[in-house]
Amino acid sequence: xxxxxxxxxxxRFPDDECYVRIDDDLDDQDVFLxxxxxxxxNIVELFLLQDAIREFDVSxxxxxxxxxxxxxxxxxxxxxxxxxxxxxxxLIQAGTDEFVTVDVHAPSVIDWFDKLSAKNIPAYPEIGxxxxxxxxxxxxxxxxxxxxxxxxxxxxxxCEADFLVKERLDGETVVMTPKRLDxxxxxxxxVDDIISTGGTIIKAAEQLRKQNAAKIFAVCTHGVFAxxxxxxxxxxxxxxxxxxxxxxxxxxxxxxxxxxxxxNE
Ligand code: R5P
Numbered sequence: 001x002x003x004x005x006x007x008x009x010x011x012r013f014p015d016d017e018c019y020v021r022i023d024d025d026l027d028d029q030d031v032f033l034x035x036x037x038x039x040x041x042n043i044v045e046l047f048l049l050q051d052a053i054r055e056f057d058v059s060x061x062x063x064x065x066x067x068x069x070x071x072x073x074x075x076x077x078x079x080x081x082x083x084x085x086x087x088x089x090x091l092i093q094a095g096t097d098e099f100v101t102v103d104v105h106a107p108s109v110i111d112w113f114d115k116l117s118a119k120n121i122p123a124y125p126e127i128g129x130x131x132x133x134x135x136x137x138x139x140x141x142x143x144x145x146x147x148x149x150x151x152x153x154x155x156x157x158x159c160e161a162d163f164l165v166k167e168r169l170d171g172e173t174v175v176m177t178p179k180r181l182d183x184x185x186x187x188x189x190x191v192d193d194i195i196s197t198g199g200t201i202i203k204a205a206e207q208l209r210k211q212n213a214a215k216i217f218a219v220c221t222h223g224v225f226a227x228x229x230x231x232x233x234x235x236x237x238x239x240x241x242x243x244x245x246x247x248x249x250x251x252x253x254x255x256x257x258x259x260x261x262x263x264n265e
Contacts, residue, residue, distance in 0.1 A: 063095070070085050071104050089113055093112070093113050098117045104120050127153050130241065134239075136159060140163065140189065166200060166204075188217070195224060196224045197227060205236040206236060
């Protein structure tokens with residue numbers, strides 16, 4: 001964006017409450033606040049920063065959430081549950097003029113930003129460009145729900161796409177229906193939006209190994225990597241790669257230029 005990075009102080013009190021202070025003059029500026037809503041402490045930091053920015057006489061505030069945590073609870077699965085994604089969306093909307101996110105898990109989240117401009121930037125073009133350099137021959141979605149995204153990645157790579165059938169039993173356990181795939185001797189990339197425990201990718205990679213794929217890539221937009229997901233994934237995949245919506249040891253694709261382009265429009 002060729003914009004100035006504001007100086008700020010962020011620290012925690014002994015009881016873990018958050019303290020933020022912006023050490024720059026933001027009056028008359030178009031301000032872009034970039035913060036994910038994961039882990040939970042970042043959510044509090046985001047709301048305090050929105051409030052601190054509002055104390056200046058800013059021209060506008062755009063809140064950029066590269067990884068929108070809580071988007072997987074986008075409906076009531078059981079009575080008595082919150083719609084967590086809506087709860088977070090409403091709070092963010094209350095403190096901003098515009099909203100931008102990347103590959104939000106449930107696109108319907110964008111509809112809850114009903115009082116302002118809200119944009120969801122897809123990461124498939126950058127993921128596709130990366131996989132093209134690797135000579136990947138098949139893109140695999142670990143579930144049918146994201147098969148259309150796998151197809152979009154495959155169109156960029158210029159190869160075929162397929163999908164597996166997954167059932168999630170709980171936060172840690174997934175079951176994948178065995179499926180015969182045309183992967184023998186091929187370089188295959190499993191593409192998902194989020195890797196959390198790694199359970200989904202591991203189950204998919206095991207099927208590819210059994211069917212003698214030559215090389216297995218695991219690629220996602222948001223690398224959450226809960227617990228010891230990284231070593232578990234490294235044990236079954238030849239390469240694991242994520243974008244920088246959450247910076248982590250497996251980040252090898254940047255979506256920053258796409259965010260800058262969209263917010264500059
Ligand atoms: C779920 O629908 C998402 O698209 C991902 O497949 C899921 O969050 C991955 O979680 P895990 O890595 O824990 O299997």
